[in-house]
Amino acid sequence: MKMGIFAIFMTLIFIYLNMQQVDNHVSDEAHLRIKNAADFATHDAALNIDKVQREMGNIIFLRPEALSSFKTTLMKNLNLDLGLYPISPNLFRTSDQMKILVFDYIDNNSTVCTSFPCTYINSTYGYIDILKGPSIVAIISMRHPRPYGISIDGEFIVGSSHEYIP
Amino acid sequence: MSNTAAKAVKLAAQDGYLSPRVINIVKQDLTNMHFQTSLLTITGTTAQVTRGNPVTVTVQYPVGNLYIFVNFFSVDPAAMSYHYTFNENSEFIR
Numbered sequence: 001m002k003m004g005i006f007a008i009f010m011t012l013i014f015i016y017l018n019m020q021q022v023d024n025h026v027s028d029e030a031h032l033r034i035k036n037a038a039d040f041a042t043h044d045a046a047l048n049i050d051k052v053q054r055e056m057g058n059i060i061f062l063r064p065e066a067l068s069s070f071k072t073t074l075m076k077n078l079n080l081d082l083g084l085y086p087i088s089p090n091l092f093r094t095s096d097q098m099k100i101l102v103f104d105y106i107d108n109n110s111t112v113c114t115s116f117p118c119t120y121i122n123s124t125y126g127y128i129d130i131l132k133g134p135s136i137v138a139i140i141s142m143r144h145p146r147p148y149g150i151s152i153d154g155e156f157i158v159g160s161s162h163e164y165i166p
Numbered sequence: 167m168s169n170t171a172a173k174a175v176k177l178a179a180q181d182g183y184l185s186p187r188v189i190n191i192v193k194q195d196l197t198n199m200h201f202q203t204s205l206l207t208i209t210g211t212t213a214q215v216t217r218g219n220p221v222t223v224t225v226q227y228p229v230g231n232l233y234i235f236v237n238f239f240s241v242d243p244a245a246m247s248y249h250y251t252f253n254e255n256s257e258f259i260r
Binding site for chain 2: 032036039040043044048069073076077165
């Protein structure tokens with residue numbers, strides 16, 4: 001009788017710890033994937049510059065092409081569709097949209113940074129980076145994939161910046 | 167392995183394709199982490215692409231023995247592998 005009650009309690013504790021372990025692991029994997037995808041995406045976005053301006057010595061990013069490269073690389077790496085919703089099967093839920101919160105062009109036209117190196121600060125999302133040259137800064141967010149619902153129902157907010165590669 | 171694959175994509179983007187240099191770096195890194203190089207599969211873009219075009223790198227490694235009664239009662243599903251695929255645009259200028 002005593003062993004029966006003990007066994008039930010231990011089973012419940014085991015189930016809870018197992019759920020927490022899985023949630024933790026999925027959380028780590030998801031954050032790593034988003035961060036890697038954001039880094040690759042800003043790298044690709046930072047390649048799109050105006051060649052005519054570059055010949056004159058200015059580095060100006062092409063606005064529509066940079067955003068489009070950013071989205072395309074995000075879609076390829078995280079398996080999203082054109083509306084940035086995950087395509088099943090995926091680590092993330094198909095109903096959670098990937099949101100691009102901030103997409104800044106820090107180039108020679110920018111008012112945020114007039115000379116380099118420059119400290120870029122976004123106080124809304126707590127993103128600080130020291131930029132040594134013209135860069136693209138992006139902050140994206142994705143809802144946490146909670147397989148068991150033990151983790152906080154929040155969002156990963158991941159920032160990434162990448163300098164123009166000459 | 168995920169971190170090594172991400173590093174491999176960044177280096178492959180510099181070269182414009184999955185060059186032998188990148189393959190060697192991946193094999194070296196994973197051998198230092200006690201992976202067996204003979205079981206490792208590294209595939210990706212083989213033709214050199216110019217700046218702005220996508221480069222893909224996939225790193226695969228078979229999953230080890232997780233269960234003890236494999237193929238005991240009937241045929242079990244085929245062995246799977248850990249696989250990481252990353253895409254990035256090339257920054258190579260000829």
